[in-house]
Each structure stands twice: as C-alpha cells, then as structure tokens.
Amino acid sequence: MFKKMMKKLMYRSIQNHRVSIQSENDRLSFHFTGLKPFIGQKFFVIKDRSTGRRLKKEIKHNQADFNYEDILSLADSTVLDFYVKAKLYNRYLSKRTPFSKTNYGFSKINKDSNFKISSYKTKDNYLSFNTKRVLFFHKIKHLKTVGKNFYIEGQIESVKPAQEINKLELIMVRRDNKKAYGFNLDFYCNEDIYFKDIILIDKLKNDLNVNSRWDLFLQIRDGLNKVIYKELIEMNGYDNFDHEEDRYLLVNPDTNGMQSVLYATMGKESLALWYTDKPQFEKTYAIAKGKTVFNETCERHPLNRRMVFFESFLGKSYSGNPKYIYEEMLKMGYGDKFTFVWSYSGEEKIPGEPIIVQRESEEYYKYLALSKYWVSNIIFPVHRKREGNIYLQTWHGTPLKKLGYDIEVDGPEKMARENFYLESRNWDYLLSANQYSSGIFRRAFKFNKKMLEFGYPANDIFYKRDASIIKQQIKEKIGIPKDKKVILYAPTWRDNQAASSWNHVFDLKIDLNQFKEQLSDEYVLVLRMHHLISESLNISEELASSVYDLSSYDDIQELYLISDILITDYSSVFFEFANTGRPMLFYAYDFDMYKNQIRGFYLDMEKDLPGPILKTNEELISAIKDIDEVQRKFEDQYQDFVGAYCYLEKGDSSAKVIREVFEGGK
Template identity: 55%
Template sequence: MKVFVKKAIKKLMLGHRIRHIEIEDNSKLNVTFDQLSQLSGKKYLVLKDKATGRRLQSRIEQNRTSIDLTELHEMSDTGKIDFYLKSYLFNRTLQTRIAHNHDVPLFEHIDEERKKKFRFYKTIRNNVSLMTERTSFRCTLLEIKPMGSNFYLSGEVEPLEDMKPASVEMVLVRRDTRQGFGYKFELKKPGSDNLYTFNGMVFIEKLRSALAMNSRWDVFFQLRDDKNNLIHREIMNTQGFRSYEREEYRYLETAQLNDQHVAVLYATMGKNSLALWYTDKSQFARTYQIAKGKSIFNEVSEREKLNSRMVFFESFLGKNYSGNPKYIYEEMIQNNRFKDFIFVWSYSGSNPECIPGNPIIVNRESEDYYKYLARAKYWVSNIILPIHRKREGNVYLQTWHGTPLKKLGFDIEIEGPETLARENFYIESRNWDYLVAANKYSSDIFKRAFKFDKKVLEAGYPANDIFYQEETPSKAQSLKTKLNIPASKKVILYAPTWRDNEMANSWNHTFTLPFNLDDLYNKLGDEYVLVLRMHHLVSDMLEIDAKYKNFVYDLSKYDDIQELYTLSDLLITDYSSVFFDYANSKKPILFFAYDYEMYKDNIRGFYLDMAKDLPGPVIRTGPELIQAIQNINSLKRQYGQKYEDFYNEYCSLEDGNAAKTIAELVFK
C-alpha cells in the first residue's frame, strides 16, 4: 500500500508532456513542456551522464528551461545523457525520466567549433536521451535503394577540420558473432562547398556464408586517408534520412533474395542507426504489422488515460485460452471484488465461446489489440508482448508457463536460436512488475536467467489449482466423453517439447513422432488410447494416418493442457516443463529422451540431472517405452519415494488457491 501511494503521488506531481527540444545558436539547449502538473511547486530539468553520474540541473519556469551548451560539453565529453524531471515534496526528492512525445522530432546537431555531435534519441522504454561524441566529420545518408537482391547507398561527408579522406567503406558486423564484411564505396572529391559524396553497393551474396536466419547486422561507415590509415569510424546514422513518427517507417527498404527470404535495411529503435535483418517473408510481414501496432499504441497512449479497471490477458501469444492467465481471469470474474473490472482477451483461436464472462476479445494482428493494450492498466501474459514499452502506471503481471528443466535466457551457454532471443527477453523483463513462480527453485532461476530484480510471487501456479479442486474428477470424465474417448480406455498423454535445432523457418519447426505407431497400437491399443499434445511451435507439422483414428487423438490444438492432465492416466514427455505441473497429480511419468546427449550438449542444456532427479525412468528407445507402459504399476512402486521427494521439492506451494492469492495481491 505504501509503495502504491508513493507511485500515485509521484505520478500526480511529475506528470508532464514534452513539447519541443532545440539547440539555439549553438549555445543553449532549450526544452519546452506543456501539461506540466500543477500539484507541486518548483520543477527542474536534470541531465545525468549515464557513465559518470554527473548532473546538470536547470529550473523550469513558465514550462521552459535552458542548459548552457558549454556546461554540457564540460559535463560529458562522450557518452549517454538521460533526461529527468525533478520536484520536491517536503524534504523528499521526486524524480522521473522524461518521456518522449511522438509529435516532437528528435534530431542530430553538430557543434563544428568543438567537433562534437549531439544526437537526441528515444530509448526502448520511450524516454528521451542524448548521445554525445567527438567527431571530425559530418556524415549524412541521402539514399537507400534496393537493386535486385542488393542495396545501393549514397550520401555526403563534410570534414569539420583539415582532414582529407581518400576512400570510404561500409562494414556490416553481425551482432551475435561479430563477423564483419567490408564494401568499398566510391568517394568523389568536393567542389567549393567542401562536401564529399559517396555511393556504392552492399552485395548480400558476400554475406551468404554468415547469413543465419534472423541475424542482425549493424552498418558502420569508415573513412581512410591516402595512406590507408583509418581516420573515422561510426555506426551509420539515419537521423534526418527519414521521419520516424510511426514505428513502421523504420523499415527503410527491403530486398527480395528468393521466394522465401528477404534482407531488410532498417533504422534501429530509438538510436536510429542503420542495420540489416535477414529473415523470411512471413516473419517480416508479422514484424511490420507489429510496428504498425506500436504506432497505434503510441497514439492511444498520448491521447487517452489509462483505464484503472481494465485488465488485458494473453496466453501463448494469443493462440489459446489457457495457462496461468486463464485461471487468474476465472478467479477474477467469480470474485465480487472485481465486479467493476473490464476484461480484454487476446485470442485468435477457433473457439472464442470457450471464454466465459463476456470479455472483449481482440486478435493479436488487429488494431484493436494495440488500442486496448494501450488503455489497460493491467497486463497479464505468460510469454512476451509485442510492445517493448509500457505506460506510466501500467502494472505487468508475467505468469510464465512452467518450471524450467531446460536452461533459459542468460543461463543458456550453447549458441543457437534461443541465445538470439536473449535481447528481446531482457527488454521484456524490464517491464515486468510481478513474476509468478511455482517454487523456490524456479524463483532463483528466473531472477538470474531474466536478470529480474522486482517482485517474484512464490505462490504456486494458478493453472495448477485444478489438481486440488473437488469437482476435477467428474469434470475429467465429462471431458473424456466430449472428446469421444472411450470410458473403458486408459489415456496416455504424450507432450514433448520442441527442438531449437529443428527449424523450418524463423518461427516454425519440424517434428516427427520418435516411436513406431504400429508397435504402440498393436501392443497397447486394447487397453490405452494415445493423446498427442505437441508444443505450439510444432503442432502444425504433425500428420497422423487415418488408420489410427480410434487409437491416436491429436489434441495439440486443444486450448488447455491442464484439462488434458486431469483425464490422462500416464504422461510421456522428454524435456518439457509439463512434468513439473503433472507431478501435482501424482500419476506416473515416463521420460522418453531419445536424443538426450544431443539435446544436453548441443541444443539447450539442463538445470537438473535427468538420471538422478526425475520422478520416473529415462527411456531411450521405442521398445523400451512400450515395455515401461506395460509394466507401469511396477515402475510406480519403484519410483514411489523419488516421486514423493520430487513432489515435496517442486509442488509443495500448490494448495489450490494460487489464482486467488495472486489476483488479490496484484489487482487493486
């Protein structure tokens, strides 16, 4: 409550909107505000050097203030400077970062006398910052043009002192591996205006050996003298090349490489530096739509207030109605405390009628998705949202979706697709206010792997409340009937994870069943049915022969795996986190790890020792799997104590009340 009051007071006293930034006569930095809060007295603009902590402060009067440029030069020779708004409440200092207004153009200014560059930019979290650096040249990008599968670039160079470049290069450096490839450009000597011009081609074929799917490349600009000495190097800036008042304008040009893949030159978010992205067409189309959505989010954020009673839910990128968000939502619509709340669900599945309570339903690819995301005070997700920033006052509850066996985030040591995703998850986790953990083990890993230092709620998983409800057995039987599963048959649930190394394109993965269905059908079909629940990244890749229709039930598209847990008698998995949740049922688990060494050593790596720590046998071959199922009662006795120890370690927080506990703690 104390923290909430403090935030509310700070918001009221430091509410602001920036109107204009300029450098006047190469002597003063002027900043003008409107909509400054009138609830406090004196207000100050504070500029803080990120590296040294040194500060400049100037009183804001009549919504305007100025900083002497000489003082700014003295405070920071090169580096990043953040903008703050400061006020006082009695003897307390209140301070907040200054948010960018998308109506205010950011710019680059060069002080020719001091050979200094000032570049104003927007941070990932939509705040204003300033980059200062020394420079001997003014470099301007004038044209980018796709030519077949390549790019033509041209621009101007103006020396700020008596230096004469003899040649120019563009160098592309891959972010993750730091591999670099250079391109010599033509440099034309200046006329009377002392402006050099440059132009040349970036040939994508030159990068071919190092083009990994979704690799990102920074573009550097280099000048050399007549002795081939490097005299200038900077990341190529696009400030002034185009206005970026809408996020989709950052995608400058696209070159088609073949029927599936494209290379995209774009301006990076905030800093507006030039970069290249290699991806497939469908992923680029999705990303471009997200950029348009961000523009809508920004517009609504600046035009409308947050709705303090609106909650925005999303589970697994909006693909289904499931997971911890589902069970928190169902607790809230049954709890009289939240009767005045408005609920929004991101859902693109085929059964919107499965969502009770009459919420507003939006598709992730629609404009309404971003409008409601901008309006809602509360966000609830179990993976990642497409917006890298949140509004002042937003509360983001990240529920996650499992207890980790596989290494996550910054714990992954093996280079691969997941390590490439670290940056996005790091940026995303800066926005989380709460993170749910099912146990202390998860809490410790999440803090480290996501570099998360805010509030972890060790309350159990709301989705696991289902194991502790009296009506669950009867609901399981009803579900079995609904899915046309014979009441006389036992149910094997097969729920494996996906493989990072089995990629069909940027977001889809290949998968084939790693056992012989004929053998399972012939030896187990009289007693069991097999329910398949594939990971959402591979579920579209699975095809089952019609001859198995009375034995195999592909329920990969079924929204909620928790309900499938309740009707099953046995779980088969590999490295998926599902077994941590399933252990709440105390029903047997088999671990079919047919590619164990490959996965452990070359794909992801594990937190636990599978041979020692798991509550069931680790099986390597199809025949061994069938034998284990046929002897499941013997295995239950064999692993009984290990299962009990595992339950006590990882499930002891679960009591059926996680959803209620979390809802009443987070939503005020």
C-alpha cells in the first residue's frame, strides 16, 4: 500500500508539467511549469530516439540547462524526445513531455558546427526535436497562389561561399512511386541567398492521381553540377500553427473539380502537396479543426472518469459489439454511475438516454477528449489519447481476408494500415472471438497489450432464452410476412472497385428477377451491403415484395437472427452466422481474381468453409432450391467450423468484457 501511495505521489508531481525553451549563447534552457512539490528529485532527460542514448540534468528552481556540445554528442542527425523523471530513493517514474504552444517554432542554428535543431509536435502531442548537421539553412518567407499555380519565396543562410552555388532547384517527389519533377528557382546572392519562383502544377499533370501526395525538396548544385544539398523544405517557423487546420496553407481548385493543397506536414514540419477531390479535402479539413477542439479541451478540462464514449462503424449505426456492451452495462446498473456518449447519425432510438453526438462535429471532439473510456469497432479520427484514457477496441468480425500488415497487394486497405497502426498504439484492450483471431490481430495490427479472448458481445443475441420471440418481433418491425423464410445476402466490398477516394461501387451479380420468379413463393431476399458501397444500390419497385434492401438497417445481428439461409462471399459475416447453425452459401463469382489480385485469405476457402463455393447465378439458385441436401452434405464440416471459431460463444461475452474493463470504475 505504501509503495502504491508513493508511486502515485511521484506521478502526480510530474504529470501536468509543461516546458518552454530559451537559447542562451551555447546552451539551451528548459523552464518548467506545472511541476508539484516532491520530497525526491526531478530530472529532465533528452533521449536520442534512434540509439537510446540519453542526457540527464536535475531540475532545479524549475529549470534544466544543456550545452549544445552535449546535445551534439548524441548524434549528427536524429530525433530527440524529452522526459521528466521523478526519483525517490532508488525508484524512478517518468512522463513524456507534452507539446505546448510555447514550444512551437523553436529553431536554433549553430553555424560554427553546421548544426540545426527545431521543435515539432508528434502525432501523440509530445515535444520532440529534429537535429541535423547541414551546410545550408533555409526558411520559407512567402507562399501564395498564382492562378492554379503556387508562388514560393525563401532565404538560405550558407556556411559555404555563395559563388559555389550554380543552380537552385525545387524537387517534387511523389510519395508512393517516387516519381520526381524538378523546377529551377530564380535566386540571387547577397550576404545570404534569396530565391523565388512559380511552381507550375501542369508540369505534374501526368502523375497527379487522386490523393497523390508530394514532398517538396530544396536542392543545390555546385559549379560542377554536383548536388551539394538536398533537404525537405522546412516550414518550422513559417507560421504559428496553433490550430491543426492552419497547416493547410493554400488550396487551389483546378478545372476538373480537383484541388491542389499545399500544407505543412506534422512531424517532419515540411512542405508538401496533396492532390485530392473537394469532398475528401473538406472532410480532412474538418477533422483537423476537430483535432484543435480536442487538443484545447484536453488542455482546459480534466478527464471525466465516469464518462464512456461509444462508436460503431464510424458513427453510422447503433450496432455491433459496442451496442451489446452498452446495453449490458445498462442492465448491470452502470447507467446510474456513468455518463454515456454515443457517436451516432442514424434514427434508431438508443436506450438509456445517452448524449448523442454527430461524428466529427465540435461536440464529438469535445466529448471524446473528456471521456475516460473509449469503445469503438473501427477507428477514431484522433490518433491520440489522454493520460488516463482507457481504449477498448472491440473490432467487428473474425478475419477471412488479410488485415493490416498482412496485406501484400496494393490498394486502399494497404494504404490505410498506417492509420490503423497509429490507432492500435492507443488500444488498451482488443476483443477477440477465438484463438485464431488473436494470433492474426497481434501480427496484423502489431498489438502487444491485453487481448480479451472472450467471444464477441454481439453474438450474445443468439443465446438469449427469448431469441425466438425477438426473431418474430424483428420480422414484424421490418414488415416481412410471417410465412416467408428469409435469405440474407451480405457480400463484402471489393478493394478494386473504387470510384474515388474511399467511394466504392458494387455490381450486384444476383439476378433479382430470376429470384422473384423461382423462389419468391417461399423466400424473401434481404440485401445487406457493406457500408462503403450501400449507397450505390438501387432496387426497382416491382421487386419490393420479394427483395428488401436493408443495407441501412443498423444491426446486422438482428438480420442474422431472422435469416434461414446466408449468402456471402469473402465477408467475415459467416463466422458470426455460424452461431445460428443454419446453412450458408458462398457466392464467389470472382474467386480467382479476389484471391490472387485483391487482398488474399487466411483460410483455404475451398477446404475450410462450411458451405459450397458457387460461381454463377444458376448454381446459386439451384443450391437454394436444394438447401436441405446442401446442409446434409456440409454437416460435419459445419460442426468442425463451429468448434474451431465459435467455441467461446455462450451468451456471456458482454458481461465478461464489462467486468474486465469497467469493474474498477463502477
């Protein structure tokens, strides 16, 4: 008990510290606020991120000083991170130094040693330094639009004679394929070197693909045309980026409805160009504004230790594991002691009277910053959490298709994995439905914290005592006749069917007219398309009595419950549907292409699936007509599948998760 109390006191003494920086002659002075009195010692530590080497000075009178020579001794070009350490007897406790507005734009040049250091804010909102030895030090003085082009003006301080500089170039390099274009810059030499020119965007037009991003370099050649300097164009000190949206410096629309955006990167603090469509830019800009709200809320308000923030499928539905955890929390009495917030844009009435916020609104970011507990099944737009946050990542299925760092084929999912990697650094708990999933999640997300291998809360619905009554209530709510059986078609989206950035299309391969003619006396067909492509689906009025488009129906678990047959392809829905024991058909008309060219599978679909793979509409219709025989043929395989992937599902997953994650806060 005494050790825990002392550890708590040590942490409290340093947890809210802030630092400002001053340069005095040959030393750096760090001045601290927010440190609390403590009977032990406090130290400020500078750590070289690449080597782990450290410098340490005791903090006295809220100040710690370091000589430039000591900092130079760590490495020529590196990243430096900062920590405050509390020491009591032989025990240490450290806290990373957060970035604050007083840190922004700090830059120091030491011409005697050709050395430059500059501050920046990490993606986790911590303070770090870039350090490097260079022969030239540049800064941007002015940027503006000229028609659909950009004008750039800057200054270079040199430790080499100006007459050695023969050519000054701006080089633009596309990040994904390293395609490069060069622009000669006009310059003249005085005591320093001054340059200016117009960046002609049309020069890049053959490689300006949607969402391509380009890094901008300054390059210098000598009299022999040899490159003697090439560095990213730095924006540190160009402007005061108090708000995240301030990083978007210039936006230039072109005649094709696209936009060229000059912006300052976070981390590298360098100049870059992004070519994108207007909706994507507006969404990204809104996220940046939201991050400003998030950061300011974090600075001004304490964490609410009795607040839980829920989100399912980017706020589009009230469903999935978050829904079933939430409703179980209400049953267990947590509603009396916690404030619940739901990110939700639908029309479903959420029980329990939670606070409802729209994803990416100002209220959304405010409550996200205030909440101690985060519960999500995909990803939040902020890759940062506060000290004391607990993030429960519930995920949304057992993986068939490769995920994250297991994906080898190029495409949007591979491009998105960096965001998932950043997100997974914040996860404290990750839910898993079985041992198979746990191994994949750890590898694909590079997750090394606590895996909750409890089964999925969303699957508790299949094991409720009144499941048959719930089934009839759902059919009545939807308007499906009691005498009709239900076939659920729930395909995945194809990574290669993108209309634009994260907008997708889907070519429905089921002949709906044939279905109506041959099967509608016994069945209705429920379509549940992936959320990325559901808005592109149109069903004719004459099919309304036999085909139901329920793509916007919030909770797919309820659709599983009412369905007598599942048709899917490469979606993970069949892992959850297997809890029903009802037959499944795998309509994989593009099986060979998907397996080899799109993303790839973890399972051998031809051996491991609990149902037949069908490649034509005729095969599909025939299998439905002969479903009893199909079920008998795959009975043993089905039971083996349930034993391998559904063995944890007993109807108590929600309660297990709640006791593990929230019990201490009740």
